[in-house]
Amino acid sequence: MPTSLDMLFRMTPEILLIVGAVWIIVGNAFAPQRAGWWVMALATVAMAGWALAQQGMPVVPAPSTGGESVHVGSADADSVVVAGLAIHDELAQAIRWFAIVLAFLLVVMASRAGAESLFGEQLGSILLILAGIMIAASATNLVLLFLGLELVSIPTYILLFLGRANRQSLEATAKYFLLSILASAVMLYGFSFLYGSTGSMDLSRISANVREPASPLGAGGIWTMGMVLVLLGLSFKLGSFPAHFYAPDVYEGTTSVNAALLAVAPKVAGIVALVRLFLMNSMEVHPFLWHMFLLLALATMTIGNVCALWQNNIRRLLAYSSIAHAGYMLIGLAVALAMWKTSTGLQGASATLFYLVVYAIAVLGTFAGLAYLASARDEIQDVEQLAGMGRSYPVVAGALGLLMFSLSGIPPLAGFWGKLGLFASAVEAAGVSAAGVRSPWFLVLVVGGALNAAIAAAYYLRIVRTLFFRSGTQQLAPEGGSGARNVAVFAALLTLAVGILPGPLLVATRNATCGLNRDRAPLMVTAAPVSSGHQDSIVTRP
C-alpha cells in the first residue's frame, strides 16, 4: 500500500541526521559546551544507524554460506524500494551504511576540533554532509542527485570557514568555495543537456531514451555533451584530472579534520553519482565514454603520483595522493563502462567500491593521526615534523605507518586487495573482447597503474622512514584529543583486519553492485499525468 508514511519511513535515517544536525547547531548557540553536544551527535548517528537497520541490509555475509548474505531486519532480500525520487537498491543501502560508519568516525575524530563556541556548527555540518551522501546515493532523479551533492558541498564551505582563524584557512575556503560553485554550475549545465536530449529527469529514462531521440537537435550529440559537462563537474568532487588543482592548496590551508572530510565525503558522493549516472541502467556500451574514463584515469594517476613525489609538505603530499587514488578508482569505472552487462564489468564496478571503502578508511585514519599530533595552534605541515614519532608516540606512529603501507598497496593490508581487484578487472578487460570492442588500451592502463603504484610506494615509504628511522629535532605537543588518536588506531586495525580477511568486504561490495546489472524497465511515475497531483509510489520488484 503506497502511502507517504512509507516514504517517510524509508527516509528516516536522513531525516534523523538532518534534524539532529539542526538541533545541535541551534542548541550550541545557547549552551556552548563540548561534551554534551558531542554525545548528542553520536546519539544522532546511532539513531540514524538504528533506523537504517530497520530497513534490512546485507551487511555481513555469513561465513558458512560464502556468497550468500545475512539480512538484518525484516525486509525482503531482493526488494528494490522506490520511494518518491529515491531508490533504495543494494548500492544505495551499502553506501548509506558506509555513510553512517563515516559519520561515526568523523564525529569521534572531531571531538576537539575548532573553537568551543562553534563546536555545534562543526558537528552539525559533518552530520549534514553525511546525510547529503546518503541522499545522493539513493537518488534516481537528477533533482534529488543535485540536492544531495549540494548538501555535501554547502556544509563543507561552513566547515572550512570554521577551521583556524588565520589567513591560510581563509584562502583555502575562498579557493574551495569559488571553484566548487563553478563546478556545480558546469555540472548543472550538463544536467540541462541530459534532460533536453531525453525529456526526462529520471535517471533510468536518461539512458533508455538515448536510442530514440526526443529532440530534433541531434539527441546523441547533446547527450554526449551533457555527459562530458557532468563528468567535468563531478571531477571536481572526485579531485580527478581536469579539476584536481584545488586539492593541495585547500588541504594545506585547512585543519586535519576538515582535510579528512574533504578527502572522503565528496569522493564518496562523486563516485556514487558517477555510478548512478553512467552505469546504472546504461543500455549499451558507449565507446566514447569509456575512452574518456580511461584517459582520465591515466592522467589523474600520473599527475597525482608524480606531483606527490616532490612534496615536503605532508598535507600537500596527501592531497596529491588522494588525487592519485581517484585515478585508481576511475580504472574500475572505465572497465565497468566498457564491459557492461558482463561479469568483467561488474567486477570493475565492485572493485571500485571496494577501493573506495578501503581508501576512505585509510585516509581518514591518516588525517586523524595528524590531527592528534598537531598542537593547539598549528597543524603538522612538514614531513620532517614527524621525525622521531616512532619513539615518542609509538601507537599513533605505528598506526600511521600501517596506513601508509595500506595506501601504497603492500600485500598483507587492505590497500593491496583494492589495487589487486582493480588491476585484475583491467587485465581481464584487456583479454576479452566484449561487445565487439578489442581493447588493448586496457593493457596500457594496467601498465600505467602498476608504474604509478611503484612511484607511490616511494613517497609513502619516505613518510614511514621519517616516522621510525629519523631522530626528531623538535618536540610536538599532541593536543588533538584522544578521539582522533582512537580513530587513527581503529582505522589501522580495520585496515589490517580487512587485509587479512578481505572476504566479507569483497562479498559486500559485490552484493552492492549486483543490483546495477539487473535489467530494469524505466521506473514508474515519469509518464504519469501531471494533473494527478503528488504521487508517492513504492514499487517492489522481486
Next chain:
Amino acid sequence: MSDTAILQNHLFVGAVLFALGLIGFLVRRNVIVMFLCVELMLQGVALSLVSWSRYHGDWGGQMLVIFIITVAACEAALGLALVWIMAQRGGSLDIAIWQTLRERDQAPYTDREVPEEDRSVEDWPQLTPAGVEPVHPREEDMYRSHV
C-alpha cells in the same frame, strides 16, 4: 514560429549567458564579480532547463530550476559572508592578494612590476633650519583651493 525555432533561440541565449559567466569568472579578479559571474552561469542553465521543459511539456526541468534558485540563495548567503571576511582581513576585494598557499618553488604572481629605482643619484631631502618657514612655491598657492 515553430517550437523548434523557439527552443533554439532560448538555448542560444542560455548558452550566451553561460559563456559570459564563464569568461567573466576566468578574467575578473574582484571576488564579488566572480561570484556574480557564477550566478550568471546558473541563470543560463535555468533558462536552458526551462526552455527544454517547455519543449518537452514536462515539469521536471522547471522543478530543478526552482531548486537551483534556492540553492543559489544559500550559496549567496555563505558567499557574501566569505567576501566580507576576506575584505576585512585582506583590505581588498582583489582575489590575487590571496596566494599564500602555493607550491614551494613557485614564484608569487605579481601583476605590476615596480620599476627599479635609480640608486646612483643621491637625492636626499633638504631640511630647513628649525623655526624658519620654508618658501612656498607660487603655483601651489594658486591652485590649492583650501587647506
